Amino acid sequence: MKFIPYAKPSLINVDKKHLIKAFDSTWISGGFYVDSFEKNFAKFLNCNKALSVNNGTSAIDLVYQSLSLKPGDEIIFPGYGYMAASNLALKYGYKPKFVDVDPDSLCIDVEKIEKQITKKTKLLVVINTYGNICDFKEIFKISKKHNLNILEDAAESLGSTLNNKQAGTFGDFGTFSFQATKSVTTGEGGMITTKKPQSHFKKLSMIRNHGVDKKRYFHILPGSNFRLTNLQAAIGYSQLKRINFFKNERKKVFKLYQNYLKDCKDISLQKFSNKVNPMIWTLCVTLSSKKKLNRDNLIKKLLKRKIETRNGFYSPNQLKIYKNFKSKEIKISDTISKNIICLPIYPGLKENEIRHISKNLIELIN
């Protein structure tokens, strides 16, 4: 069996055709593809507008800047998930308050959110981890009661739906990433959607472009340059047309893993409610903490067998940069972050490869 990578972007000739078209147009910063990608993206999500940015972190940064948050303001985050949003909070001097996650869904545990809310809380950040979608019915009740904006970090969940509604359209803001391992990729890239009035969308759009509106070099707000290039947008435009194919392929791979791993009692796969139709982004396996398996050794051993896997995210309690924000309330996040191993998943991963990966994983666990 040849080397099996953890991820592999699906890039085909039509993607190349659009990229070359953008290149040949000489419009390599803004242009037709940036506008069309944004339009088609909004149409796909069934929302008013979408704003492209150069990556998913910038999308979150834009939201923070648009809300004029101040140092010392508190923001709620899940204790398990990619740390882009909380890292930015540290950078800006906001205070992160972590809430534990549900061990099955790997999304924020809605029952534990209110305990962390204080008078200083200004924003509720939730993450649709690995393609799942958070329990928004309960999250809406909390945000309403405490008058909090919700930032829905949908970087890992483009194409997933909850009650047939697209991920990224639940929060006051939805942010996306098109980094190379994402289901729809532009190499690096991102997008924002918002339920806020048009004036707020305009503010986001101006901050993306150094606070400029229509008049060139006339800065109305201090902003950033977070623009996506027309070259990247050309790839995104093309990829988005194949999103249903990506979703079906990823689901097929997930089902095969489910089947090949079903008899292994020492692991569990991420669970999705029957209201969620996920675009599975990561094939996440949680090793039983009872068996005390050494996850990092397992990753090394699998790599020796030419199977590339990844560890899960580190909880903030395990990261020095969060030493001032350690929490005793995120025990599940602390445990799972030591026990999660992510297996290869991408369109085109073959059944015999999935069988091979599963067989080797089980063999090394036993």
Ligand SMILES: Cc1ncc(COP(=O)(O)O)c(C=O)c1O
């Ligand atoms: C949940 C989540 N949020 C934010 C980001 C940041 O996106 P980007 O890498 O495009 O900056 C990522 C990862 O890429 C992510 O997985």
